[in-house]
Amino acid sequence: MYNRKIRGPLIEGNKSLGQITKEIASPMEVGPGLWWYIAFFVSSVAAVLGFYAIYITVYKGIGTWGVNNSVAWGWEIVNFVWWIGIGHAGTAFSIFLLILRQKWRTSINRAAEAMTVFAVMCAAIFPALHMGRVWDVFYIFPYPNTRGPLWVNFNSPLFWDFSAITAYLLISASFWYLGMLPDLGTIRDKTTSRIKKAVYGLFSMGWTGSSRQWIRFESLSFILGGIAAVLVVSVHSIVSTDFAVGIEPGWHTTIFPPFFVVGAIFSGFAMVMTLMVLIRKIYKLTDYVTDNHMDAIARILIFISLIMATAYVTELFISWYSGNKYDMFTMFRNRVTGDYTMQFWGMIVCNALIPQLFWFRKIRRNWIGLLSISLIINLGMWLERYNIVVTSLSKDFLPSNWVSYSPTIIDIGVFVGTIGLFGTGVLLFMRYIPMMAISELKSVAHIGTKKED
Amino acid sequence: MMRTFKIGIFDDEGKFLSSIRSLQEQKLQIFDVFTPYPVHEVFHLLKRKSRLPTAAYFFGLFGIVATLGFLYYTSVIDWPLIYGGKPFNSFPSFIVVTIVVTILTVTLASLALFSARSKLFPGRDNTIFDLRATDDKFVIVVDTNFPDQSQAGRAGNLMKEQGAIEIIDKEFEKVEA
Numbered sequence: 001m002y003n004r005k006i007r008g009p010l011i012e013g014n015k016s017l018g019q020i021t022k023e024i025a026s027p028m029e030v031g032p033g034l035w036w037y038i039a040f041f042v043s044s045v046a047a048v049l050g051f052y053a054i055y056i057t058v059y060k061g062i063g064t065w066g067v068n069n070s071v072a073w074g075w076e077i078v079n080f081v082w083w084i085g086i087g088h089a090g091t092a093f094s095i096f097l098l099i100l101r102q103k104w105r106t107s108i109n110r111a112a113e114a115m116t117v118f119a120v121m122c123a124a125i126f127p128a129l130h131m132g133r134v135w136d137v138f139y140i141f142p143y144p145n146t147r148g149p150l151w152v153n154f155n156s157p158l159f160w161d162f163s164a165i166t167a168y169l170l171i172s173a174s175f176w177y178l179g180m181l182p183d184l185g186t187i188r189d190k191t192t193s194r195i196k197k198a199v200y201g202l203f204s205m206g207w208t209g210s211s212r213q214w215i216r217f218e219s220l221s222f223i224l225g226g227i228a229a230v231l232v233v234s235v236h237s238i239v240s241t242d243f244a245v246g247i248e249p250g251w252h253t254t255i256f257p258p259f260f261v262v263g264a265i266f267s268g269f270a271m272v273m274t275l276m277v278l279i280r281k282i283y284k285l286t287d288y289v290t291d292n293h294m295d296a297i298a299r300i301l302i303f304i305s306l307i308m309a310t311a312y313v314t315e316l317f318i319s320w321y322s323g324n325k326y327d328m329f330t331m332f333r334n335r336v337t338g339d340y341t342m343q344f345w346g347m348i349v350c351n352a353l354i355p356q357l358f359w360f361r362k363i364r365r366n367w368i369g370l371l372s373i374s375l376i377i378n379l380g381m382w383l384e385r386y387n388i389v390v391t392s393l394s395k396d397f398l399p400s401n402w403v404s405y406s407p408t409i410i411d412i413g414v415f416v417g418t419i420g421l422f423g424t425g426v427l428l429f430m431r432y433i434p435m436m437a438i439s440e441l442k443s444v445a446h447i448g449t450k451k452e453d
Numbered sequence: 454m455m456r457t458f459k460i461g462i463f464d465d466e467g468k469f470l471s472s473i474r475s476l477q478e479q480k481l482q483i484f485d486v487f488t489p490y491p492v493h494e495v496f497h498l499l500k501r502k503s504r505l506p507t508a509a510y511f512f513g514l515f516g517i518v519a520t521l522g523f524l525y526y527t528s529v530i531d532w533p534l535i536y537g538g539k540p541f542n543s544f545p546s547f548i549v550v551t552i553v554v555t556i557l558t559v560t561l562a563s564l565a566l567f568s569a570r571s572k573l574f575p576g577r578d579n580t581i582f583d584l585r586a587t588d589d590k591f592v593i594v595v596d597t598n599f600p601d602q603s604q605a606g607r608a609g610n611l612m613k614e615q616g617a618i619e620i621i622d623k624e625f626e627k628v629e630a
Binding site: 178 | 485486487488489490491492495496499501502503505506509513523524527528531532534536537539543546547549550552553554556557559560561563564567568570571572573574575576577578579580581582584585586587588589629
């Protein structure tokens, strides 16, 4: 099943079970270094700035944003799609590899799922604010109300989006928490501090590791994994229908659902890579997340990058081949050339060209290479969403509608705020939750080593 | 009533498994075993099965029927409105919401069932026979009162023979597992 001659051991250094517990739990036992406090301070300041920008938005209205009558969707929707995309890969990573029984997921899945939960939280802020009157957000819940009862439009992609994101947040959080139960139990039994014992005891919900608990735990993991895999594909397809159902040139195309799903996984895997490079570097967990792990993610990124490049070319080709002059205009006069060339070519360079550097083994094994390319991919994916949202809206069918778009300081503030929120969440995760699934690591500790049966 | 248990601690998966096998050959009742990670051989030996997948299937069925029923009720019966010239019961565009809500139903209902059946919920205080079971030891627990006292000594010796690093007798006022 697992060929160690090809991949090498999953966990290096012949760890004993006790050693695994100790090494993964140690960041929670010993206090964090100075870097942690600095990073935490910076990200909380960013989050507070974001909350201030949100306050201004709610107090004065979305007129404080750069959006206008034509470009009614600006940075907020770009950021929403970007965050949701990042949020995708955590689950995609963890669940697809679970179903495919790829054991190398074990050292990475916890962090990937944590990233998902925080990213989806950040994403959910934007559509809620974009409704304009955020205090009326409950109007979108389909519940028997005193307004008729008037129901929401179940045929609308915007409602699909709402239900998909709500479900995605709940499910990815449940899956993450479920996977954490055995590890919280481990910390509870291991710690000597009374407060920690009480807190982790509460959150581990009485986990003992009995055979009955384990079998139900495993079968529930597979059930949730199996159905959440469907959800991963459907959520971003639904996000893409927000655009594809509209008739704007550049949006009205059937390539969108797969294009969005692949793009989401692309940016999410890049973010997983960013996080793992930092975690293994800072916490010296290179025995658990080996060079081979990073190599595998880098290979997946090359593959997805090629799919993205194909999609970009296909979009251009189809707009030419269809002979639709509006589509042609958007693609060739407003993206490839025109006012938004920077964003278009930036996207091509970041997403299609630079990731090709991963063909070189030296770069796949160099942490600076991995970190910078993964950040570049996320920049590229942001530019891609900017391209889709803004270029199509800025110049549509009627030249009298044409306007240019630029964000205001409030737009930027909300975005910075979500980055701060994400950073704060990830830092708290590093501090208080085992960063890798301890119990799963133990079950794969012998794979690829000499003790293999 | 105080209950006494004989607890065998192992630090090796192989010895632990062979010990379960010989206890079973001797017809000695095992109360339960505790491991730091899921050991599939144990499920096989102790004949542990989970019916969660079956339950999840029915949750899914319920989710589909309930969601489609709800959409039909709201869009056709309760407040019919024409959106974009579509029929009231525009089934194809209801599928999206149905898929998502069904997945959510299965997840939440399976979690609730798991929590109830495994007795895992906040504040739950399940009996921990040995603290090391969640760290690096494999633990076999034998109930000394069942079927009768004489079995306990035999079980202890057997586990020792099979390579247990420790045999402990522990008393518990109340056992919740």
